[in-house]
Amino acid sequence: MNQARKNVALLVLCQALAMTSITILFTVAALIGAALVTDKSLATLPIALLQVAVMLTTIPASLFMQRFGRRTGFMLGTLIGIAGAGLAVIATLISNFPLFCLATVLFGIFNGFVGFYRFAAADTASVEFRAQAISLVVAGGVVAALVGPSIATWAKDWFPAALFAGSLLPIIGLQILSLGLLQGIEIPPLVSAETSEQGRSLKLILQQPIFIVAVLGSMVGYSVMVLIMTATPLAMTAVPHPFHMAATVIQWHVLGMFAPSFFTGSLINRFGVLNIILCGIFLNLLCVGINLAGIEVSYFWTALTLLGIGWNFMFVGSTTLLTQVYTPAEKAKTQAMHDFLMFTSVAFAAFLSGRLLNSFGWATVNYVALPGLVLALVAVLWLRQGSAMKTMVKS
Secondary structure, eight states: OOHHHHHHHHHHHHHHHHHHHHHHHHHHHHHHHHHHOSOGGGTTHHHHHHHHHHHHHHHHHHHHHHHHOHHHHHHHHHHHHHHHHHHHHHHHHTTOHHHHHHHHHHHHHHHHHHTTHHHHHHHHSOTTTHHHHHHHHHHTHHHHHHHHHHHHHHHTTSSTTSTTHHHHTHHHHHHHHHHHHHTTOOOOOOOHHHHSSOSOOHHHHHTSHHHHHHHHHHHHHHHHHHHHHHHHHHHHHHTTOOHHHHHHHHHHHHHHHHTTHHHHHHHHHHHOHHHHHHHHHHHHHHHHHHHHHOOSHHHHHHHHHHHHHHHHHHHHHHHHHHTTTOOGGGHHHHHHHHHHHHHHHHHHHHHHHHHHHHHHOHHHHHHHHHHHHHHHHHHHHHHHHHHHHHHHHHO
């Protein structure tokens, strides 16, 4: 195995551990929040603050790794994640909501660093292998789907006086293991073009049609996913469906998010990146329709699985599309701005999710997802039409 493929393999494992940890937290965070506050509309505030922390971390994390290297940045982020998980356990044990919010902020910083695993894979891969490398790293989340919700359910009663505090404890062990794996990653050293001041201005890059569609696809795909997924455990337990059923639905959702990544890269190479993003948009629209059709477990299960697959196609497709925008000198700032804008929309969606559900109900949560999906649909069709017109002119 050459070093590039070894790097991708290790990044897949690190992604698996990171996403398992994040899935555990997302499975129980809203329920912990609801238990710690009297105003139930604040139940999703910890997740919203986590997303704000991710948003604020993306740019400094990218610039930090540009200067000190990917591996150093990933290790720093992982250490912060371990501290956040430990603080979350303590906050749940002592029933301290502000402290739990602080813990999720630390975990958001961790998420802001590890979100660059996919770009690290792109950095080390050849042009031909790039889409598959990104896709395979995202596929590491399959482990999260298989074991994350199960760990949350299995460990939730470890501390009888504080339900779900035990669910958070395994995150610490998972990320200690990740620190060990990171030692084997050897990302190529930065070339002079990446550390110089050359390249187009960020303003000019942001005006490129490909960048606009890539970032819009990521923003809409990710924010719609978080909007619906964050509210789902609360909506299900309010019906009421038992927690283990809600955990199972989240498990299938996460499986839908990551399992397609074993072939998403190949699909992109065969059918084109814009067509895969379009497919993701249609799957998300289908998810909304099913959620509006009923509240039985089968509806939640089907809709959330489709939501996961739709997210995968939009996220992997948009990330791959983004790599067409920048030169080596422009890479760090372009990736940072993309993720900053994406997680800004995600933070807003997470804030909105709990309040919409508490004030207006489950149906409204789903209706709010529609305008963004329609906008993304129009944007991708616009770029595809433009690409087709250029091809006709050249021929």
